[in-house]
Amino acid sequence: MTPLIQAEALHDRLAQGQAPLLLDLRFDLAQPEAGRAAYAAGHLPGAHYVHLDDCCGPKQAADGRFLGRHPLPTREAFAARLAALGWVPGRGVVAYDASGGMFAARLWWMLHWLGDAEVQVLDGGLPAWTGAGHALSTALPPVLPAPVPSDLPPPLLDTVDAATLAAQLGRVRLVDARAPERFRGEVEPLDAQAGHIPGARNRPFALNLAADARFKSSEALRAEWAPLLAGHEASVHQCGSGVTACHNLLALAVAGLPLGTLYPGSWSEWSSDPRRPIARA
Template sequence: MYTTLITPEQLSSLPPAEVVVLDCRFQLDNPDYGHAAYEQGHLPGAHYLHLDYHLSSSKNGRNGRHPLPDGQRLAVDLGAIGVDAATQVVAYDDGPSQYAARAWWLLRWLGHEKAAVLDGGLKAWLAAGLPLDQAPPARRSRRFAIRPSLAATVDADAVLANLQTPAFTVVDARSAERFHGIGETIDPVAGHIPGAANRFFMNNLDAEQRYKPAAQLRAEWEALLGAGFDPAAIVHQCGSGVTACHNLLAMEIAGLPGSRLYPGSWSEWCSDPARPVAR
């Protein structure tokens, strides 16, 4: 069972009947990109899941850019492509794995432990000399039952209350520039949640965009948050609850499980002018 990362070689050796592969390619400035790229070539048997349509729910202007999907609907979508309790699920994209990490986290949110991210994504798969396919994947509908969640969340009210009575540390996964309110081009307000720490999600990766070794990740997280910190007292956020999942996965790899996600993240937080902003 793979619960964090899987290599291309490990994935290629799994029996196809026991694994479902999720292609999560996406671009914020071109929402149609992922599916078009998928049709040009994808991992054999992979199913495409769209960040906006499958891995998020509808926006209302107050709930962030990528609100969590309806869990029951996502469970139906997963069952329709062959995921049940026994299925190993592997997610990938063609970048630094932030969209794959979102899918990984959502599966854990629904109580599915057998979920992993393809380390290095599409680039690593091709570098290993493994093939792509253009054929539509076979569908084998199964029942995906939601089980007790393996991924906890907090909401905006809890984050606001935490400013007055600190009970956890917020870690922002955005770049240092966006964290400090410099060059904001995505959200209408620049800055960060007061008191938050900053860990750019790209710092979890090496030069080949693979996750750093567990010991190195652990040392870097402890350098940021202090040796012996309690992961349960960490809440991750980013711009819209996507790249924060990258940091959640990095902590799992590092042997630091139990941190939580603020799904609405900065895009939800800054939608209410009554909430304080730091720069």
């Protein structure tokens, strides 16, 4: 399954009765309930709303360590959350937002983490849908829960924790998806310290998008990403809290390049421990 679906192709599938599980991932980090309000005002027909916080686990480990602002839940908890909306492995899922795929990409990654590759992101999101002349709905779709899978397949995409990453620094290509000024340590509006993990290279996720907020072509993305990854057999991807790093991983999938590993805790976890090294500029 291609990682992206265009608005017209999705419209045709829905018109033919081939309905995937549609998930609305709109969110605003500064206003956590803005996405839910936007969903209530109008969403793709048949779409269910999924709040970012409902796709996260506890921020504190049992030993008191801070795990980041948006840590992953257990795979079992996330599978149960999706099953409550009707997901079964292989059904087919389409995720969208209104932020160029910023939040939908994390859902795409998390489905692969559950072992399910039958997931796509609506390229251009809700603006692409309405821009193509398709209507929105305010009706709440029926919720038809499915059984929670009793035995999940192995993850299709990998994660790395802070301790493992610390031991790998200098031996893997580490890519930071945050904005350049945060990467350089000039500003830090959210996390404990400013800066970046030593050795990281900056590739802001917004560079994956064309002017219309759709992903660039596979050829363009391959041309941009290949030099960044050259000479490294493995890559690790991070951002502020493990969300926009998934956008970079989705871009690699669109480009047809090898997918790397996600560091879910990202800078929010790394910077919370003053014993960990940081770099600036």
